[in-house]
Amino acid sequence: MLAADEEFDYVIVGGGTAGCVLANRLSANERTRVLLLEPGQSARGALKVTVPVALVKLFNSEWDWSFKAHPRAESNLRANIHLARGRALGGSSATNALLYHRGTAEDFDAWACDGWGSAEMLRAFKRVEGQRRRTLRSSPFHSSSGPVSVEDARYTNSLSTRFVEAAVAQGHARRDDFNDWAEGQDGVGKFQLQTRRGRRVHAAASHLRPALRRPNLEVRTYYLLLTTYYLLLTTYYLLLTPTQPGGTYYLLLTTYYLLLTTYYLLLTTYYLRRPNLEVRTSVRVTRVLLDEPHDSGKAAARAVGVAYVDEAAGGGGDAERRVALRAGGEVVLCAGAVGIFSSPNPNP
Numbered sequence: 001m002l003a004a005d006e007e008f009d010y011v012i013v014g015g016g017t018a019g020c021v022l023a024n025r026l027s028a029n030e031r032t033r034v035l036l037l038e039p040g041q042s043a044r045g046a047l048k049v050t051v052p053v054a055l056v057k058l059f060n061s062e063w064d065w066s067f068k069a070h071p072r073a074e075s076n077l078r079a080n081i082h083l084a085r086g087r088a089l090g091g092s093s094a095t096n097a098l099l100y101h102r103g104t105a106e107d108f109d110a111w112a113c114d115g116w117g118s119a120e121m122l123r124a125f126k127r128v129e130g131q132r133r134r135t136l137r138s139s140p141f142h143s144s145s146g147p148v149s150v151e152d153a154r155y156t157n158s159l160s161t162r163f164v165e166a167a168v169a170q171g172h173a174r175r176d177d178f179n180d181w182a183e184g185q186d187g188v189g190k191f192q193l194q195t196r197r198g199r200r201v202h203a204a205a206s207h208l209r210p211a212l213r214r215p216n217l218e219v220r221t222y223y224l225l226l227t228t229y230y231l232l233l234t235t236y237y238l239l240l241t242p243t244q245p246g247g248t249y250y251l252l253l254t255t256y257y258l259l260l261t262t263y264y265l266l267l268t269t270y271y272l273r274r275p276n277l278e279v280r281t282s283v284r285v286t287r288v289l290l291d292e293p294h295d296s297g298k299a300a301a302r303a304v305g306v307a308y309v310d311e312a313a314g315g316g317g318d319a320e321r322r323v324a325l326r327a328g329g330e331v332v333l334c335a336g337a338v339g340i341f342s343s344p345n346p347n348p
C-alpha cells in the first residue's frame with residue numbers, strides 16, 4: 001500500500017453529475033473536509049460544451065472518454081461502437097443531450113426500493129428543478145426554485161414541428177410535458193432542456209460552482225459594519241460642520257471608500273471558496289485503498305483512501321506523480337456507469 005500523505009473526511013472519486021452534487025451537499029457542513037478528484041478539466045467558457053447545438057463536436061473530443069464497445073457475438077455488436085462518457089467537471093452532464101426526462105412513476109414504484117418510490121423521487125426532482133416555462137411553475141409536478149434550469153428549446157427546426165403534427169394526425173397523443181405523471185407519457189411532443197437562456201446547465205455549473213463561490217459571511221458582516229460606522233461618522237461631520245473647510249475632501253473620501261467596499265464585497269462573494277472543499281482536476285484515481293487486503297478472507301474490508309495519478313504532472317511513466325490519500329469518513333465512488341476500473345487505466 002502507498003503511504004498516504006493527506007487526510008480528508010470524504011474523498012469523492014469523479015467530478016461528474018453525482019460527484020458535483022455530493023461535493024456541494026457534503027461540504028455544506030463546514031467541519032467536514034471534502035476532496036473531489038476528476039481526470040477532466042473545468043468546462044467553464046468552453047463553447048463546445050456550453051452551446052447545445054455543438055453536441056456532436058463533443059464526441060471523440062477532449063471532453064469525452066471515447067470508450068469503444070467490445071464486439072459480442074450474442075448481442076451482434078459490431079466492434080468499436082463509440083460509447084460516449086463525459087470527461088470534465090460535470091461529467092456526462094457536460095456532454096449529454098440535455099433532455100429533461102425523469103422516467104416513469106410506475107418504474108420507480110415497481111422497483112420497490114425503500115426511499116426511492118415515485119413520491120420520494122418527485123420531491124427530490126422538484127428540489128433540483130428550476131422550471132422556466134411559466135405555465136408549468138404552479139404544476140404539482142414542477143418547481144421553479146431549484147438550481148437546475150429547465151426550459152423549452154430556444155430554437156426549433158420546423159421539421160420537428162411538422163413531425164409532431166404528422167404523428168398527432170395519425171392518432172398519437174400530443175404531449176406538452178413528458179414529466180407530468182398524471183397525464184401519461186406515451187405520445188409525441190418536444191422535450192424540455194436543461195439549459196438557461198439557451199446555454200447548457202451541467203452539474204459543475206448548477207452544484208459545484210455555487211459551493212466554491214459561497215460568500216464568506218464573516219468578512220462581509222465585518223465590512224458592512226465598518227461601512228455603516230464610517231458613513232455615520234462622515235454624515236455627522238458634514239452635518240455639524242458644514243462651513244468647515246474640508247467638506248469636499250470628506251465627500252470624495254467617502255465615495256472612494258464606498259467604491260472600494262463594493263468592489264471588495266463583490267470579490268468576496270464571487271471568489272472566496274468554501275475552505276473545506278477542494279477540487280483537483282487532471283487526476284485519475286487508479287486504486288481504492290482498503291484497510292484489509294481484499295484476499296484476507298475478511299468479509300467487510302473498508303475503503304480508507306485512494307491512490308491517484310496526477311496526469312498534469314507529466315506524460316506518463318515516472319513523470320506522473322502518484323499520490324495516496326486517506327479518507328477518515330468515506331470514499332465515495334462517482335466515476336460513472338462505465339466506471340473507475342473500466343476507464344483507461346494504463347498504470348493500475
Ligand SMILES: Cc1cc2nc3c(=O)[nH]c(=O)nc-3n(C[C@H](O)[C@H](O)[C@H](O)COP(=O)(O)OP(=O)(O)OC[C@H]3O[C@@H](n4cnc5c(N)ncnc54)[C@H](O)[C@@H]3O)c2cc1C
Binds near residue numbers: 091093336
Ligand atoms: C452522450 C450522452 C447523452 C445523454 N443524454 C442524456 C439526456 O438527454 N438526458 C439525461 O437526463 N441524461 C442523458 N445522459 C445520461 C446522463 O448524462 C448520465 O446518466 C449522468 O450524467 C451520469 O452521472 P454520473 O455521475 O453517474 O456519471 P458522470 O456524469 O459520467 O460522471 C463520472 C465522472 O467520473 C470521472 N471518472 C471516470 N474515471 C475516473 C477515475 N479513474 N478517477 C476519477 N474520476 C473518474 C469522469 O471523468 C466523470 O467526470 C446522456 C449521457 C451521454 C453519455
